Each structure stands twice: as structure tokens, then as C-alpha cells.
Amino acid sequence: MNDSSLLSFARGYCLSCGERLQTSWTYNNLFAWRAAHLCDTCTGQLPTITGPACPECSAPEHVEVCADCLSWRRRSEDVRWVKNVSLFHYDDWMQAWTARWKFRGDAVMAAAFYYGLRRAYRQHFRGFVPVPVPLAPLRMQERRFNQAEVLAAGLKVPYVLALERPEREGGKQSKQTKRERLQTVRGFTVPAPEIISGRNVLIIDDIYTTGATVRESAQVLEAAGAASTASLTLIRA
């Protein structure tokens, strides 16, 4: 995935609202080598997760492990699970953003979050191998890019396409209820387990809603020999 040529067209303009970037110089960005991708207004609207969050899944406004995670603990077999880290909540702004990015195919918008993702990676998951969650073949044909892979590429760490996914049976996940999602079996496979065996694996995805996708991936990866699993997702819904 190479989006630097694409980005050069967008340079100097906000990736979200298209306004010309007029960053105010402050100590905050004086020594930042990277160019800004979002204008000050849009940056101000980002629903960044700041306060206390569930230490296991980044669910906002939790101090201890949330009920969701506790139930996962009881249910699942991914015993070497570490945690999920997310950067943002899911609010209206983020929803509109995702719709444009994912469903209307504005793939380059992800560049706005590369820096944040890289920082989270360095802070929490140094040494982990990024593994993006795959798309089903038909969906991939339709969308032409895998959003999880775009995010993984942004980490600037070699990532591994370790997971594969058969053709989907049900409809889009975003159209399903929680129960349906939890019951769906995606049927992930690991075609070449030797690549990840004995290593710490970091699953990359765009959004963590119920955790079903990520947890199933983790389970499969552990079964294939991963030393431990964790996930880094852009959004915690």
C-alpha cells in the first residue's frame, strides 16, 4: 500500500474538511517533523480517548476491567490475550469520517491517524508483529482496499498478512445485532503458521465494537502458535 503519492496532492489541505491548513505555531508542533494532516478545527473535534478507560479494551469511562472484557475472559480460549488499545470513541464525527473513509473509498484519509497509531504501537506494543484483519474476497473486490491493512501499513513496521478469510455468509457486520455478531463464525485460517509461531502478534483493525472479530482472530492465531495476542484499533465503539 503506497499512499505517499496520493498524499502529495492533499498536502497543505485538511484531509477531513479540505480547508487549507493554517496551523498556528506553538511549542506543540514546533519540533514535530511530520506535517499536519488535519486542520486545528478538525483536530479539536476528534473524539480522542483521554480519561480513564478499560485497561483491557480501551472502553471509555471505565477504571477497572469492564463487564464486556470479564465476560470474554469467561468465554474465550485466547488465554494469552494482552489487551486492545484504541485511539478514538465512536461519535457522530467519527461515524461520518468512517463512512467516507471506508464505504466511499477515501482511503488516503487514514494518513491523518498514522502518527497516533505509531505512537500507540511504540508505547504499548513494541516488538509485536502487526497482522491486519483480512476482508472477505468479495468485499475486497467491492472496496478495492482493506482498511485494516491501510492502518497496519501506517505503522511503518513490517506487517504480516497471516490471516485469511473465506467468503462471508451473512451480510455486513455493521448491519448485524450484537448477538448475531457474537454467533457468527468468520472462519479465519492461518495458512502459514510458521511466520507467527512463537511471536507476539498485534491484530490491527479499524473498529472494536463487540470485540468478536478481534477475539476470534486472536483465538485462531494462538492456536497457530502465537506467543501472545493483542489488538490495536482506531476506534472503540
Next chain:
Amino acid sequence: MTAPVGMLLGGDFWVWGIIWLCFGAGWIMLRRFGIFAAGAALMLLFAGSSWYWMEHNDSFFEGTETEITGTVASPLTYDGGRARFDLRTDQGEMVPVTWWFDTEEELQQSKNLLPGEQCRWNGEMKEPSAAGNPGGFSYQTYLYWEKMHWLFTVENSQDVECFARSTGAVDNLERLRAREMQRIERFFPEQAGGLAGSLLFGDRASMTGEVEEAYRSLGLVHVLVVSGMHVAIVSGAVFFLLKRIGVTKERSYTVVLCLLPVYAVLTGGAPSVLRAALAAGFFIGWQKWGPRGRRLDPVIILLTVMGAMLILNPGYLFHIGFQLSFLLSAHLLLCRKRMAAAGKWGNMVWVAGSSMLVSLPVILWSFYQFSLWNVLINFLFAPILLFLVLPFLFLNYLLSFVIASPPEIFSLVFSGIDWMHELFIHLAGMSWSTVRLGKPGLIFTAVYAAGCTVFVTAWNKNVRKTTMYLSAAVMLAAAVWQWTAPYTDGRGRVTYLDVGQGDSTVIELPYRQGVVVVDGGGQVSFNDEEWKEQEEPFDPGEAVVAEYLKYRGIRKLDTVVATHGDADHVNGLKYVVEQVPTDELWYGRSAQYEAGEQELLAAFDEHTDIRLVEGGESYRIGDVSFYVLHPRGGATRF
């Protein structure tokens, strides 16, 4: 790329300063569009312009001239029986002139000589003195960067012949400035007058030296400088008035644009005034003619103004006022968001504290020490001076057009100003409150600069407390290192200082076991008529010896030796003993002392213990013995 340019310019150290500065500016301004190309281009531009500037920084004089013709270019400032001013020759070269008067009438008459007068003087050319002592001030270098090469002295006050008056706009403004400065001097009581002269017309010479020095050492001198604050207030007032009488916004922009250069000249044209006026002009010009809807970041304006000023006169780079003015403006702009978030009181603490921190590397580099009162004094008095005293003085200035002397009810405020200055002098005089580190050198300065930049950045981001603590720890460690370095240095050091007549010797023992000063030079004071007495005669003790002690970071003297009682050997020691804590002073033992000696010993006795010594005695300081050779008992003294 930088290397050939540097070599071309003779490998001068300051060239590298400029190059790094440009590189930094280029990086910050243009990193989004091809950093290196732009940075290199900017660097070449600066190197080229400074090379050109230096090539053309020559004098038209040979030094043998006994007559000089030109236009008075600055108001005359008086000290005792002499006046000083800048003269502009027909070729445009500036020459500082010192003019000695024989009688008081002639001195009074000279007050009619306002800027713009074209006259001819007889006198002699002198070369300005170079730095004679390590760490000392080089008047020659200072003047070189001001494009001045000679000093002209007029000994006979009648040797002047004026024949015309210039009608140039700048000369007319300077003449107005001189008149207004005289008006202030007549109208205000002394202390307030000095303050008004500085704050309203950028005339620092009207302040008494002691008070100015106190402002400087407390780190409050920036308040005395006409700067952005004043320009903002003045142009704000003009805008308001124009709006009131129904002038369109576009028109008022034009009016203010025309007024800015006038104001800059009227207030003396110091770098800080130029900075503020240029930045305001740039901003208004951008509003007027710039592309619609494109906001220009103030930091970019500031950097552009700095670049323009340096291209026109690279000498500004070494002007401490220029350095601090740009550094602090940039700093305050860079943390304006954080300050806005800090609330009113937090804001004030932030301004005082972080400004001091950021200016510290520059202050240490130039002054070798800083005052612990700095933050507190700035927090308390900077707002008082700017928001209460300045408007009060301005009101009085306006009143001076109407009445002959300030109203009686204001006398309380004037004595308040006197009292405040007394307090400043008192605080600045407390030697414990001054942290004297000595000249920091390149590496220490780099560590301080990097440390406080990292600290302030981390403070702004308000995340990663560890970075903050770490950078604070590094700075503190560097300061402790610098403080203790002399105590670990096994080499002793003996320095002979050039104090004019005779010399002064500073002996630093190995591992700083002790410091001894032998003699301090001194000016012989002739009993002159009162009008001729200088307010601040040159004192080598202050200008040379005490300055060298600062430079070396010497905080305490073990012994000061006064070899004999002649004024040109010991007068300078008075200031030294007064300013630097001194354990004892040695003086030759004698059965009886002359009146002058008794006076001198009494003066010393106020600040230190006096030990009378005699030939044959020896004293140990650390591992070193000092032998007294003279006077032998009953022998005649020098």
C-alpha cells in the same frame, strides 16, 4: 555547503551563528515545501548579505582629521561638563561625538543645538578602545556593529560653527524627540522623569545609572524598553479614534501604516521598537493587500521581520536587546495557547516564569549571572509598571502641554516611584540573591538552551511529566557542574587587569581555595565645579575588576590587598568590596594615617574587616603562603 561559505567569510565565529540561525528559521518556516533547499538558499542569502555588509562597513576617515562637518543625528545627552551625541557626515557615516564645555553658559547654550543642525567642529579623532581584559567589553567591536569606527572629541567648546539646518523627515522627528525629552526633564521629578524618558521616548540615558543597573540585574530591563506593548497600545488608540470619527477600516489601516515609522523614530529606533513596528506593519499590510482569508501566523511574521532586520544589518545579531526581544516574543507567541488555557493568574505566573527560563541562556552568556528575584519581581512589578505607571506617566506628559508642573496630588505617586526604585536597588544589592555562575562557554550554553527548550515544550504539551523533570534535572546538573567546576580545577590563575593607571591583579588559587585581589585602579577625582561633576564617572573597579570577577564566577573574595593609599590604586576597590563579599582587606601598618587614608579605611571598614600588615609577616590562604615585604617597621611608605 556551509563549509566553503564559512571559509569565504574568513571562518569567523559569528558567521556560524548566523548560519545556524538561518538554518533554524528556514527549517521552521519552510519545512513543508522542501526543507533543505529552502534552508540552504536562506543560508546563502544571509551569508551573502552579511558578507556584503562587512565589505562595506568602512570608514571615510583616516584618524588624523581635526575638523568634522555633519548633521546632529541624535539628541544631546549630558553628564557633568560634557555632552554626547551622534553626528552624521555627508557621506552618511555616523560618528559619536563627545563635547567638553568650559563654562556652564556654554553648556546651557548647547541645549539649543537640536538634531538636524549642520555644523563644523574642531577636535580630534580617537579610536574606540578594544577589550583590554578577558571577558571585558569591547567598545570597538560594539561600535563596529553599529557601523561606527571613530570617536570625535571636542575639547574647546567654542569650536563650533553651525551654518544650516537639515529638513529631512527623520531629522525633523529627531528634533521633535529631543524637544520632548527636554520637556520631560523639565516637567517631571528626577526618578519619574528618567522612567518617562525611557518608557515614552526610549531615552534610557535619562535614568540614573544605579537605577538602570538595578532594573538590569533584576531582569526587569525589558519593561524600560519601548516594544510591542507600546506599539499595540498606540495603534489600538489610533484605530479607536478613527473609528469614532467615522473613518473606514481600510483608511485607518493606511493611517496606522504611515504612523508606525514615525513612532519608531520618535521612540529612538531600538531593535525592540523596530521589531514591533515592522511586525505591526507587516500584519496590517497583509490584512490590506494579502490574499483574502489566508491568516498569517504571528510566528511567521516575527521570523520574517527578524530575517529582514538581519539582512539589512547583521550586526543586530550581537545586540543583546535584539536577541532578547526576538527570543521572548517568539516564546510568548509559541505558548499563547497554553497560556490561554492557564487562566488569569496562572497566565501571569506562566509569563514571568517561563520567560525567565527561556532568556536564561542568553542572560548567562552576556551577564554571567542572574537574580533569584527575577520571577517574583517580574510577576509583581512588570504589570504595575506597564499598566499603572506607564499610563500615569503618559497622562503627566499630556498635562505638561497645559501646565508648568505636575499637580500636587500626584506627588504621592512620584514618591511611590522613588520608593520602588529604592526597593529595586536594595534587592539588586543583596549579593546572596544573585546566582553568579560565570561565563558558561559554548557547551554549557548549548545544554542550558536545549534543556529549557525541551522543558518548555514538555510543559506546553502537558503530557510526559518525565521529560519535564528530566530536562529540569539536566539543567540543574549543568548549573551545579558549572558552579563547582573551579573547585575541581587544580590550576591556579593569576590575571593582570588593565585598569588604566597601574594594574589590578586577581589571584585564583588552585581548587578555588581562595581568591585574592591586589589593587583595583581608580579614577582620581579633581575637585571640580559642581556643574562639571559627572554623575557616573568611569570607575575601573566597577567596569573592569568587578566585571572580571563576574566573568570568572568569583562569588567571594578571601583577601583584598590595597598596596598603598593612592586613589589611582585603591579607589576602584571600594566598589569591589561593596559588591562582592570580602573576608578581609590588607593595608600597610603605620603609626599614623593621613586624612585621605583614614577616610578610605573607614569606607572599607563598612563592608569588610581590615587587617593591618607589616613586612616580614606571612599569611596562609589554602596551601599558599603570602609574604608581606613592605612596610618594614617605621620605614617610610610609598
